[in-house]
Amino acid sequence: MQIGTLTTGATVVTTIVLNYLPQYLYYIAGTQLTGIKVTVAGDGVLLDLNAAGLNAINGIRRKGATANDNLIPLADGFVPNKVTELSFTNSAAQTPAVYGYSMKKGLAYIVTRRQTVLASSGQKIENFAYLGFSTIAAGDELNVTFRDGHIQKFLAAEILSWLSLNQNGVGSYAIDNLEGMIRWVHWIPAADAVAYITKFVPVGDIG
DSSP: OEEEEOOSSTTOEEEEEEEEEOSEEEEEOSSOOSEEEEEETTTEEEEEEEHHHHHHHTTTTOSOOOTTEEEEEOBSSBEEEEEEEEEEEOOSSOOOEEEEEOSSBOOEEEEEEEEEEOTTTOEEEESOSEEEESOOOTTOEEEEEETTSOEEEEOHHHHHHHHTTTSOOTTOOEEEOTTOOEEEEEEEOSSOEEEEEEEEEETTOOO
C-alpha cells in the first residue's frame, strides 16, 4: 500500500510514521534519494544510508526492474506493533510515491550498516547476508574465503559477473551471501571506500 509521498526539493526531508514495519519499501525516483533512515522505536536504527548505500542494497535478489525503481528490504516479513519512523531526504524537484508491503509474517530485521575502509588498510568482513561496495577499483585486493575452505581472489569485473548469477545487478558491486556460503571477505581498497554490510537480526535485538 502507499504509505506516503515525498515533498519535492533537494535536501527536503519527509518523515513517515507507521505502527508496523513492512517487509519492503518501494519507490520510483528519477534521481536517487540523498538518504533514508529507518528507526524502530525501542529497538534502534535499521538503516541510515546515503544514495550510494541505497543503490548498493536496491537490487538484492531482484531478477528484473523498471526504470528508476528502488526496492529496499527492511525485514523478512511483516512486523506488527512496532512504531517505525522513516525519514526520506529528497534529492531533486520530484515527488515519489512511497509504498510499503509484505508477503508473510516477519521474524527478523534486515539491518544495513555503513563501514568506511581506509586505503591500503584492509578490512575483514564476516557474518553478513549481503555486502555492497561503494566501488571496486582496478587496484583493489578482494579475497573471499568460502565455508568449504576455498579461497578466491576477485577483480571488479568478476564481482559484477558473480552477482549476475542471483540478480540483475545493473552495474552494482556486491556479494550475495544469503545462502551462507561465505565465511569472510578481506578487502583492501586502493583508495578510501565504504562497505554496506547487511545482516539478519532477530526482531527486538538490533544492537
